[in-house]
Amino acid sequence: MDLTKRVGMNIRAIRKAQKLTIDELAEKCDFQAPYLSDVERGERNITLQTLTKILDALKVDPGSVLIPEIRGNKGPENNKDELLKLLINTLEDKNEDDIRMLLNISIEIFARLQKN
Secondary structure (H helix, E strand, O other), X not given: OOHHHHHHHHHHHHHHHXXXXXXXXXXXXXXXXXXXXXXXXXXXXXXXXXXXXXXXXXXXXXXXXXOOOOXXXXXXXXXXXXXXXXXXXXXXXXOHHHHHHHHHHHHHHHHHHHHO
């Protein structure tokens, strides 16, 4: 997945987990909401200074937007839709054979889980 999209998606997930609107976060960062929306969609290649302002406003460390925890309390809370987006974005740059292999592995794992 493209790092810009990953960071943007993780910023959005953290913002939503903190129950902040895009306008509220934009105000805290001193940015315009449309700009921040572009950042969350991965359509802006932001500077480290901009990222620092966003992280400070969210009161999170850089790791939480670069390498979020999928489980546990260290990263953003991921609901099913966010997890599916993460999965799809992770697979976007993979070839068809790799995706098919992962699908087959997943089917096998879920089949075994149902037996137990």
